[in-house]
Structure formats: structure tokens, C-alpha cells
Amino acid sequence: MSAAVEELRPLTAGRLLTIRREVRSQTEDELEQALLCNAWVLAESCFRDGQPVFSDGGDVLGALTCREMETLLSALAADVLPAAQEAPSPAWVNPNFDAGRFARLREGER
Numbered sequence: 001m002s003a004a005v006e007e008l009r010p011l012t013a014g015r016l017l018t019i020r021r022e023v024r025s026q027t028e029d030e031l032e033q034a035l036l037c038n039a040w041v042l043a044e045s046c047f048r049d050g051q052p053v054f055s056d057g058g059d060v061l062g063a064l065t066c067r068e069m070e071t072l073l074s075a076l077a078a079d080v081l082p083a084a085q086e087a088p089s090p091a092w093v094n095p096n097f098d099a100g101r102f103a104r105l106r107e108g109e110r
Contacts, residue, residue, distance in 0.1 A: 007047040008076045016041065035061065038069050045076055 011019075023036045039057035042064070046053040054060045060069065 004048055005046040005053050005072060006049070008072065009045050009047060010076060011041060011044055015044070019044075035066075038073055041076075042069060042072055046072065 019040045020037055023033050023040065026036065027033055036057055039060035042060045043052065043054040043057050046060075054063065064072070
């Protein structure tokens with residue numbers, strides 16, 4: 001990988017949504033949106049010696065291949081999963097999650 005990344009810092013859900021909205025306002029092409037969003041996320045998530053590795057999404061696109069971006073994004077996502085590397089259950093994400101109530105709401109009950 002052409003850029004040495006020592007640390008990946010996950011972004012908040014709110015920040016991810018802001019990035020998505022900004023990118024959607026820039027282009028309607030879905031592939032371009034995906035690349036731009038991913039690049040922007042990596043620009044804000046990749047650090048070396050406590051400093052950002054990339055100044056912006058353009059730097060990411062200029063320095064990394066799609067495969068390298070995918071590898072970093074996968075590592076970033078894996079960092080927030082439980083040690084077993086399984087998809088988190090709703091109760092793991094939110095201990096107050098009531099699976100029974102969710103099932104009833106899904107079936108149209110109250």
C-alpha cells in the first residue's frame with residue numbers, strides 16, 4: 001500500500017450521513033458516489049503518528065487502488081465488530097433492544 005496507515009478511527013453515524021449527503025449533491029452517478037464516499041471516509045479515518053494520512057478524498061483516490069480502499073474499509077468496519085467477527089446482534093449494539101417488540105411491530109401489531 002502506497003500510504004502507511006497505522007491507525008483507523010471510525011466515524012460517527014452522523015458524520016457518515018453528512019458525507020453521504022454531500023457526495024449525493026455532487027453527482028448522480030452511483031459508482032462515482034460510492035468511490036467518493038469511501039475516499040472521504042478513509043481521508044477522515046486513516047492516521048499515522050497521530051496525523052491524518054490523507055488531506056482529503058482526492059488524495060485517497062490518487063494514492064490508493066480500489067482494492068487497497070476496500071481492504072482499509074473492511075478493516076475499519078471490523079474494528080467495531082465483536083471479537084468473534086460476527087455481525088453484531090441488535091442487543092449487542094443496543095442492550096435495550098427488545099427483539100419481541102420489534103417482531104410484533106414488524107408484523108403490524110402494537
